[in-house]
Amino acid sequence: MRYTIAAIRARRSASIGRRPRAWRRALAGTVAVTAAIGAGTVLLTGAAAGPVDAGQTRSDPAVVRTDRGAVRGSVPGDHRSFQGIPYAAPPLGELRWRTPRPAAPWTGIRDATRPGPACAQLRGLPMDRPSESEDCLYLNVTTPAARPGQRLPVMVWLHGGHFLFGQGDVYGGRSLATRGDVVVVTVNYRLGPLGFLAHPALDAGPGRQTSGNFGLEDQQAALRWVRDNAAAFGGDPGNVTLFGQSGGATSVCTHLAAPASGGLFHRAIIQSNSCATPLQTRQAAESQATALVTKLECDTHPRGTAGCLRERSAADLIAAAGYPGPEHDPGPSAGGTVLPVDPARALATGRFHRVPVLTGTTRDEYRGQVWGMERSGMNCPGGPGTGRCELGDEQYPHLVDAFFGDLAGRVNARYPRDGYGSASEALAAIMTDHEYVRPALDADAQFARHVPTYAYEFADVRAPWFRTEPVLSFPPGAYHLADLPYLFDVGYAEPLRADQRQLADQMIGYWTRFARTGNPNSSGSPDWARFRGDGRYVQSLAPGPGGIRRTDLARDHRYDFWRSLD
Numbered sequence: 001m002r003y004t005i006a007a008i009r010a011r012r013s014a015s016i017g018r019r020p021r022a023w024r025r026a027l028a029g030t031v032a033v034t035a036a037i038g039a040g041t042v043l044l045t046g047a048a049a050g051p052v053d054a055g056q057t058r059s060d061p062a063v064v065r066t067d068r069g070a071v072r073g074s075v076p077g078d079h080r081s082f083q084g085i086p087y088a089a090p091p092l093g094e095l096r097w098r099t100p101r102p103a104a105p106w107t108g109i110r111d112a113t114r115p116g117p118a119c120a121q122l123r124g125l126p127m128d129r130p131s132e133s134e135d136c137l138y139l140n141v142t143t144p145a146a147r148p149g150q151r152l153p154v155m156v157w158l159h160g161g162h163f164l165f166g167q168g169d170v171y172g173g174r175s176l177a178t179r180g181d182v183v184v185v186t187v188n189y190r191l192g193p194l195g196f197l198a199h200p201a202l203d204a205g206p207g208r209q210t211s212g213n214f215g216l217e218d219q220q221a222a223l224r225w226v227r228d229n230a231a232a233f234g235g236d237p238g239n240v241t242l243f244g245q246s247g248g249a250t251s252v253c254t255h256l257a258a259p260a261s262g263g264l265f266h267r268a269i270i271q272s273n274s275c276a277t278p279l280q281t282r283q284a285a286e287s288q289a290t291a292l293v294t295k296l297e298c299d300t301h302p303r304g305t306a307g308c309l310r311e312r313s314a315a316d317l318i319a320a321a322g323y324p325g326p327e328h329d330p331g332p333s334a335g336g337t338v339l340p341v342d343p344a345r346a347l348a349t350g351r352f353h354r355v356p357v358l359t360g361t362t363r364d365e366y367r368g369q370v371w372g373m374e375r376s377g378m379n380c381p382g383g384p385g386t387g388r389c390e391l392g393d394e395q396y397p398h399l400v401d402a403f404f405g406d407l408a409g410r411v412n413a414r415y416p417r418d419g420y421g422s423a424s425e426a427l428a429a430i431m432t433d434h435e436y437v438r439p440a441l442d443a444d445a446q447f448a449r450h451v452p453t454y455a456y457e458f459a460d461v462r463a464p465w466f467r468t469e470p471v472l473s474f475p476p477g478a479y480h481l482a483d484l485p486y487l488f489d490v491g492y493a494e495p496l497r498a499d500q501r502q503l504a505d506q507m508i509g510y511w512t513r514f515a516r517t518g519n520p521n522s523s524g525s526p527d528w529a530r531f532r533g534d535g536r537y538v539q540s541l542a543p544g545p546g547g548i549r550r551t552d553l554a555r556d557h558r559y560d561f562w563r564s565l566d
Contacts, residue, residue: 124165180512282335
């Protein structure tokens with residue numbers, strides 16, 4: 001515990017309202033460490049292709065011809081599912097740490113009834129599965145039942161997971177596709193050091209900073225695949241919504257600023273992260289990469305740094321990188337050819353791709369991170385790995401001091417410990433408001449100056465918890481990730497109750513209407529007002545009578561107080 005607080009203090013920013021992303025992830029990363037649950041590694045190989053008949057692809061709704069070849073999915077009743085479709089060549093050998101290349105074409109009909117492997121990663125959250133695969137650039141497509149000539153909106157999902165964990169197939173798209181009448185695409189992309197290692201040895205040459213954002217380039221390749229193939233699945237390539245949660249939301253922010261992403265999507269949905277929060281700089285990312293190279297003893301290798309790194313196995317690389325900590329930000333960086341301008345800067349100056357935006361947070365975002373702290377043993381006297389310990393009252397003031405330094409007294413006065421049921425709930429309230437709501441409202445106001453903007457707060461305080469996780473020492477509330485079972489068909493969470501299923505129907509309606517028109521409203525749902533520059537025009541999403549309503553998010557989460565600390 002002493003080491004953790006010391007590390008937090010070492011990373012303290014001079015500006016409370018504008019902490020670097022590496023800082024805000026310092027404790028967030030503990031969630032990944034804590035959720036080391038035993039989903040086994042899944043290693044699937046490329047599916048075999050059988051013979052194809054030209055007429056078959058026209059008459060069989062399970063067979064679709066892509067620009068690389070035909071695929072056969074499944075048609076279970078009211079929808080079609082196509083899994084494990086390669087959207088780029090496997091980034092193996094010399095293609096490791098390269099811009100993704102097109103997938104090789106195939107003959108016959110490729111089996112698309114199983115997902116492809118997850119990209120190489122350690123154990124993560126309960127829904128994630130560890131993997132050592134680099135042959136992982138696959139996507140999954142879910143459509144309603146086939147209707148000839150249809151041109152439906154396409155929704156492309158970028159999973160979260162701190163840019164270290166996750167895979168697209170966890171997020172089943174049946175409910176979105178069938179209830180919202182859209183095509184849903186979920187994507188794998190390279191993670192950790194294989195997706196985001198920014199080292200000069202991997203650049204295209206002096207002054208050409210091409211390394212560091214390979215995972216973002218994978219996402220761009222997936223969007224180009226959607227542009228070229230959506231119509232074959234009944235989708236409209238001229239109406240694509242890019243949406244993501246947590247790290248996936250950060251990815252959406254990067255594509256709003258990345259030059260090569262322009263024109264590849266037409267709406268954006270940003271869940272549980274803010275485009276106003278700066279990324280790490282290219283310089284910081286290179287410093288981390290240099291430390292990893294030294295750890296792997298590749299800085300003095302006779303074959304050179306790049307040759308040495310390419311000799312290392314994926315397992316060695318992800319093990320050496322490890323889990324995130326105060327000095328380790330595993331995600332994208334601002335600078336270089338892929339992302340020359342930080343998305344926060346692009347948003348502040350209005351120089352981003354102008355598309356309608358739907359964006360929001362959950363009411364109790366940081367309770368998920370505090371759960372991670374407890375589960376990892378970060379709060380135990382012996383430190384991480386020594387057990388499961390809840391956050392105690394004696395530790396609480398030290399953590400507040402570690403985060404806020406000279407401002408801790410003002411923070412404690414505004415969030416008195418005795419105003420909450422536990423130290424965990426008190427710390428989560430502080431960090432939810434500071435780390436999530438404040439930057440989200442900042443971004444909402446900036447977006448609203450330029451594009452139609454709709455803001456929400458997911459507020460179901462009884463949201464379903466993970467099936468495999470024990471009861472917490474405090475109520476999880478509307479925690480980080482709590483909104484996802486309302487949009488996707490997931491197997492990791494407890495089932496929704498009847499009133500929650502009704503909320504899910506409303507949310508799916510809002511999300512898919514926004515994808516269709518850029519406006520979530522319809523005559524059958526409570527009105528959702530556009531965001532006009534303050535926190536009063538935020539849609540609260542909760543079950544039961546009156547659960548969907550307009551709320552003053554700035555008041556509820558003490559926005560003015562946090563602004564006063566700048």
